[in-house]
Amino acid sequence: MKPLKIDDFGPDVALLQQRLKALGFNPGKVDQDFGTGTEAAVIAFQKSEGLLANGIVDIKTLLALGFEPEPETVAAHSIIQNVTVGLVSRMFPATPLDNIKKNLPAVLGALEKQQLGDRNMILMALSTIRAETAGFVPIDEGKSRFNTSPGGKPFDLYDHRKDLGNQGPPDGSQFKGRGFIQLTGRSNYKTIGDKLKIDLITNPTKANDPQIAADILALFLKTKERQIREALIDDDLRQARRLVNGGSHGLAEFTDAFRTGERLLSA
Structure with missing residues (x-):
C-alpha cells in the first residue's frame, strides 16, 4: 500500500x-x-x-x-542520492571541500541505515554538524568557562555531573564532547556504545573516528526522531536544535544551514 x-x-x-x-x-x-x-x-x-x-x-x-x-x-522515502558534495558545500560556505568529500558518504550511509534518509532528517543531521563542528570533521570539545573552572583542570566542571552519568575525575576529560554531535558524558558514551556494539567507555576517543562519529550522530537523532519531526512540522528550528544540544548554542549556524539546504533540496 x-x-x-x-x-x-x-x-x-x-x-x-x-x-x-x-x-x-x-x-x-x-x-x-x-x-x-x-x-x-x-x-x-x-x-x-x-x-x-x-x-x-x-x-x-x-x-x-x-x-x-x-x-x-x-x-x-529516501533522497540520499540528491545530497551532493556541491549542495552540502553551499550549506557549509567556510568549510574545506575536501572535508565534505571525505566525510559526507559516511554520514549519509549512517542516516540511511537508521532510515533517516528523508529531507528533514538529512537537513537536521547536516545542520547539526554545521553547528557543532563546522569543519565537517569529528572533533574534541574545546575548553570553556562552562566545562572548566578558573585555574582548574580541563573539563573539571564535568567530573561530578550526575546528569551525564559522570562519577568524578577523570570522567570530565575522559568523556568530554567528541564527534560530529559532541557526544558527552559517561552515560551517553555507554548507551550509544552498547547500541553500536563498540566499547566507548574503555576507548572514548573512538567517538572521533569518522565512521563511528557518523553512526553516533544518526543513532542519536534516531532516539529523538519523533520529537525532532514534531518540531520541524511546526518549523520550530530552535526546539529542534534544543533536542540535540540541550540549548541554543550554534542556533544561528544551524538555522542558516537548514534554510539553505531546504531551498536547495526543494529546487
Whole structure:
C-alpha cells in the first residue's frame, strides 16, 4: 500500500478506514474518502502507538497498522542520492571541500541505515554538524568557562555531573564532547556504545573516528526522531536544535544551514 493523506480517495482508503475501525479508531463511514474524520482517527491511532501524530499514513504508520508498504514507496522515502558534495558545500560556505568529500558518504550511509534518509532528517543531521563542528570533521570539545573552572583542570566542571552519568575525575576529560554531535558524558558514551556494539567507555576517543562519529550522530537523532519531526512540522528550528544540544548554542549556524539546504533540496 502507498502512503495516504487527507483528500486521497479510492480502495486503499477504504481498507485504511476498515482497519482503523477494527482497531477501535472510528473514522466514520467507510466511503473511500480520506476526509477529516479519517484524519482524526489516524491521529488518534498514531498517538496511541507513539508515532508522529500528523494525520499522514506514512511508512511507519502503514507498518503499525499491519499494511505492507510498496517497495518503490520505501525507496522513494529516501533522497540520499540528491545530497551532493556541491549542495552540502553551499550549506557549509567556510568549510574545506575536501572535508565534505571525505566525510559526507559516511554520514549519509549512517542516516540511511537508521532510515533517516528523508529531507528533514538529512537537513537536521547536516545542520547539526554545521553547528557543532563546522569543519565537517569529528572533533574534541574545546575548553570553556562552562566545562572548566578558573585555574582548574580541563573539563573539571564535568567530573561530578550526575546528569551525564559522570562519577568524578577523570570522567570530565575522559568523556568530554567528541564527534560530529559532541557526544558527552559517561552515560551517553555507554548507551550509544552498547547500541553500536563498540566499547566507548574503555576507548572514548573512538567517538572521533569518522565512521563511528557518523553512526553516533544518526543513532542519536534516531532516539529523538519523533520529537525532532514534531518540531520541524511546526518549523520550530530552535526546539529542534534544543533536542540535540540541550540549548541554543550554534542556533544561528544551524538555522542558516537548514534554510539553505531546504531551498536547495526543494529546487
